[in-house]
Amino acid sequence: MEINYTRRNFLKTTGMATVGLMAAQKANFASFSKSNKKPNVIYILADDLGYGDLSCYGQDKFKTKNIDKLANEGMRFTQHYSGSTVCAPSRCCLMTGFHSGHTTIRDNFDKNNARVSLRKTDVTVAKVLRDAGYKTGIIGKWGLGEPGTEGTPNKHGFDYWFGFLNQANAHSYYPEYIWRNEEKEHLPGNLNGDRKSYVHDLFTKEALNFIKNNKDEPFFLYLPYTIPHSDLDVPEDSLDLYKGKYPEQPYKDDEFQTDSPRAAYAAMISRMDKDIGEISKLLKKLNIDENTLVIFTSDNGPSPKNGGDPNYFNSSGPFKGGKRDLYEGGIRVPFIARWPGKINPNSFSHHVSTFWDFFPTMVELSESDYKGDTDGISFLPSLTGKSQKEHDYVYWEFTIKGESYQAARKDDWKILRSAKGYEFYNLRYDPRELFEVSHLYEKEFSDLKLYLKTARQDNPDYNFYLE
Numbered sequence: 001m002e003i004n005y006t007r008r009n010f011l012k013t014t015g016m017a018t019v020g021l022m023a024a025q026k027a028n029f030a031s032f033s034k035s036n037k038k039p040n041v042i043y044i045l046a047d048d049l050g051y052g053d054l055s056c057y058g059q060d061k062f063k064t065k066n067i068d069k070l071a072n073e074g075m076r077f078t079q080h081y082s083g084s085t086v087c088a089p090s091r092c093c094l095m096t097g098f099h100s101g102h103t104t105i106r107d108n109f110d111k112n113n114a115r116v117s118l119r120k121t122d123v124t125v126a127k128v129l130r131d132a133g134y135k136t137g138i139i140g141k142w143g144l145g146e147p148g149t150e151g152t153p154n155k156h157g158f159d160y161w162f163g164f165l166n167q168a169n170a171h172s173y174y175p176e177y178i179w180r181n182e183e184k185e186h187l188p189g190n191l192n193g194d195r196k197s198y199v200h201d202l203f204t205k206e207a208l209n210f211i212k213n214n215k216d217e218p219f220f221l222y223l224p225y226t227i228p229h230s231d232l233d234v235p236e237d238s239l240d241l242y243k244g245k246y247p248e249q250p251y252k253d254d255e256f257q258t259d260s261p262r263a264a265y266a267a268m269i270s271r272m273d274k275d276i277g278e279i280s281k282l283l284k285k286l287n288i289d290e291n292t293l294v295i296f297t298s299d300n301g302p303s304p305k306n307g308g309d310p311n312y313f314n315s316s317g318p319f320k321g322g323k324r325d326l327y328e329g330g331i332r333v334p335f336i337a338r339w340p341g342k343i344n345p346n347s348f349s350h351h352v353s354t355f356w357d358f359f360p361t362m363v364e365l366s367e368s369d370y371k372g373d374t375d376g377i378s379f380l381p382s383l384t385g386k387s388q389k390e391h392d393y394v395y396w397e398f399t400i401k402g403e404s405y406q407a408a409r410k411d412d413w414k415i416l417r418s419a420k421g422y423e424f425y426n427l428r429y430d431p432r433e434l435f436e437v438s439h440l441y442e443k444e445f446s447d448l449k450l451y452l453k454t455a456r457q458d459n460p461d462y463n464f465y466l467e
Contacts, residue, residue: 038218040292047229050302054319057334062266066277075347080302085330085357090299094122097359097374099395101456109460118144119153124437125359127157132366135214139206140224143167162206170226170305171232204275215286227272230306231256232264238271251307265308293339301330320433334434351382395455404465415448
C-alpha cells in the first residue's frame with residue numbers, strides 16, 4: 001500500500017503534535033510541576049559552532065568551562081539535529097516547528113537570489129508563548145525578515161527585539177547600526193572605521209537587562225549569538241589569551257583579514273562562554289535559577305570557509321562534513337539543557353530530537369492551548385525522565401547553487417539524495433557515514449526512498465531539482 005506523506009497526512013499518520021498528543025503532554029507536565037509560576041526559558045543559539053567545539057563534547061584545544069558547567073548540572077543530547085545546514089532555514093524550523101520541506105524559508109536566498117521573510121500567517125513559538133502569558137525577547141541575529149516586511153520579530157510574537165535582521169550584516173562584529181524593535185540604533189563608536197562597540201558584548205548586556213527587567217514574570221529569551229560565525233573578529237583582551245598557542249596561516253577574504261584565525265576562533269567561543277557564565281550567575285543572584293530552563297545549541301555545523309579551520313579543531317567531532325552538508329557534521333549539533341530540580345545533573349539523552357521539536361516542547365511547557373500542526377514532538381519527557389515518543393522520520397532539504405539535496409533518518413538508518421544519486425548509512429555502526437549499504441538493506445533503503453519523494457511540499461520561492 002502506498003502511503004501518502006503530504007504535510008497533513010504525514011502529521012496524522014505519524015501522530016506528530018496532534019491535539020491528543022499535546023493533551024497527553026500537558027498532563028505529563030502537570031504531574032511534575034510544583035510551582036504556580038510558569039518556568040522561564042532562555043534559548044542560547046551559537047552560530048556555526050560544531051558538535052566538537054565544546055570541551056564537554058570533546059574539544060581539547062580550548063575549554064568552555066561555563067557551558068561545560070551547564071552540561072554537568074543538566075543534560076547533554078547526543079543526537080540533536082539543527083533545522084538545516086545553513087542559517088535562515090535552520091532558524092525558521094526552530095521558530096515555526098516545521099522541517100525544511102514545509103517551511104516558508106528553505107535557504108538563505110530564494111530562486112531569484114533574494115531574501116525571503118516570514119509571512120504574516122506563520123505562527124512562531126514566541127507568539128505561542130506570549131499568548132500563554134510570557135514576556136518574550138530576542139537579542140542577536142534574526143535572519144527571518146527584512147526591514148519593512150511582515151517577517152520582523154516584533155510582528156512574530158516578540159515584545160522586545162535587539163539585533164541584526166539580515167544575516168549578511170551580522171558578519172561584522174563592529175556594525176554601524178543595530179535594530180532595536182522597529183528602529184535603527186546607530187553605534188557612533190563604530191563609525192569611520194572605529195571599533196569601540198563589539199556587538200556580542202552589546203547582546204550580552206541587553207540579555208542581562210532583559211532578565212533583570214522580567215524576573216518577576218515568566219519570560220522567554222531567545223539569544224541567538226553570532227559567535228563563532230565569520231568575521232573571525234574579537235577584542236584583543238580575548239585574542240591575547242590564544243595568540244601564539246596554535247600554528248597559524250593568515251586568512252583574508254574580500255572584507256576581512258586576520259593573522260591569527262585559529263586564535264580568533266578559540267577566543268570568540270571563549271568570550272561567549274564567559275558571558276554565558278555571567279547569565280548563569282545572574283539567574284542565581286535573582287533567585288530564579290531553579291525556575292529557569294536554559295538551553296544551549298548551534299544553528300548548524302562548523303564553516304569550512306571562514307578561516308577558523310574546523311579540521312584543526314575537530315569541530316565536527318566524530319562526524320563527516322560541516323556547514324552546507326547534510327552529512328552528520330552539517331546538522332548534528334551540541335544540545336545542552338539545564339533546569340535544576342527538573343533535569344537530572346550530568347545526564348545524557350540519546351533521543352533523536354530536532355529544532356522543530358522546540359515548538360511543541362514549549363506548547364507543553366507553557367500549558368498553551370495552541371492546537372495547530374507542527375512536524376515536531378515535544379522532548380520535555382526526555383528532559384524530565386518520562387517516557388518519550390520517538391520520531392518515525394526526520395527530514396531535511398537544501399538547495400545551493402542550482403543543486404538540491406535531501407536527507408532523512410528513520411531509527412538508525414539515514415538516506416541522502418543529490419543529483420549524483422543516493423547514499424544510505426547505518427548511523428549506529430557507521431556514524432561517520434563512510435560505508436554505503438543500500439545494496440545490503442534493500443527493504444530499509446526502499447522505505448526511505450519513498451519517504452524522500454513524498455515528505456515535502458513545493459515552495460514557489462525555491463527551485464527544487466530532484467523531482
